[in-house]
Amino acid sequence: MQQDETLAASGNAAAKQWDSYSVLVVDDEPGMVNFIKRALESRCGSVHIAGSVEAAEPLVAQQRFDLIVLDISLPGMSGVNWLKLLRERGVNSEVILMTAFADVETAIDALRAGASDFLLKPFSLAQLINAARRAFERARLEAENWVLRREVASHASRSKVSRDGLIGHSAAITELRGLLQRFAPMPSTVLIQGESGTGKEVVARALHQLSPRANASFVPVNCAAITQELIESELFGHLKGAYTGAAASRDGLFYYARGGTLFLDEVAELLRVLEERSIRPVGSEQEIKVDVRVIAASNKPLADEVAAGRFRADLYYRLQVLELALPPLRERTEDLPELVAHFMDLLSPALGVAPVEVEPALLVAMAAYDWPGNVRELKNLIERSLILGYLPQDLPATRLPPAVGELAAGAVPAEESLSQVETRHIRAVLAACAGNKSEAARRLGISRKTLERKCLSWGE
Structure with a gap:
């Protein structure tokens, strides 16, 4: 027992890494429940207890538990049968099964049901902590693998990104x-x-x-x-x-x-x-x-x-x-449409929001900005825009000068309206793409549907 208490004290430093984990203990023996609760409560973010499967069901319905410590012999439904139901319902929490009557057949049933570990009662604090550590490590690796698989899938879907990772054709x-x-x-x-x-x-x-x-x-x-x-x-x-x-x-x-x-x-x-x-x-x-x-x-x-x-x-x-x-980005502003489209494709799924449409006139204004933070600043701007749901016009990178003629240092006639600047820019891009609207839309950072709608409004 003294050894267990020493382990409990020494585990406090390592316990900080378990702060975010939640645990559910399901057992009808009050002494065992208190022992497990006391052992894990100082290490984990939260520990909930239940005396039966029927009492545990509403808890599982309310929140996700990272770890369930589950007794096999319970009043009502057995722990193994409940575990099978949980797995069928898609509950993928780590589960440690406990029993006082272990045999080979019981252990095989536990593993087949989806248990990640097995403890034979009575067990020591060290055995419990080690089993919990293994369970949390598996959960962490599963989460990392999920992120990596998502990242690989996301990368595979980004056909616009070349193998060298560089965006643009300037x-x-x-x-x-x-x-x-x-x-x-x-x-x-x-x-x-x-x-x-x-x-x-x-x-x-x-x-x-x-x-x-x-x-x-x-x-x-x-x-x-x-x-x-x-x-x-x-x-x-x-x-x-x-x-x-x-x-x-x-x-x-x-x-x-x-x-x-x-x-x-x-x-x-x-x-x-x-x-x-x-x-x-x-x-x-x-x-x-x-x-x-x-x-x-x-x-x-x-x-x-x-x-x-x-x-x-x-x-x-x-x-x-x-x-x-x-x-620097200010020396390759012709890559802005591709960079904007790339960051939209990259960040939109990660944030779980729809892409934001960037009007051509706004791209003209962005090309006139000097981008002291370079591509990193542009990425941050796109991320903020996705969160807001629109590209703010009062940000430094998107602020339109009072005189539209200042956009390109005198290259645009001062008497032109913003709509005329946009029309002229779109027509120039279309001409550069030999009338290919899909390619022009890609360079402009807008959808083909938007481009076609604008052309239609000009009677083209």
């Missing part, structure tokens, strides 16, 4: 796409430079996916979020006792990225690794060879940082084997 993106194809098969270090929000990690992932390392790990590291004192330990690993607090040996991120790609969003002390492809865990005198492709990124021009003395020149020249410069 000259800048076309050139970048060509460089990706040339750089991806090479093992060389790549330095990606571009303003914040231009998609440096998207490009890094594209390099990985298009490379021979695609089946190995892609490990992104936000070096700016790691303290200078711990950066070596995080990247290269450490041995037990290497520094105060190093209670156990630990592998570094270079180890976990072996055979794959390590993406560093900021750069640290990497000279030996880049030159010799070897690491030395903190506290060790032995160097370990690693097969890792390094991709580094910076939102500041590193050549300027070197000239100003803020970045080590030797590190810069080792990173700058292959270099990619990502264009």
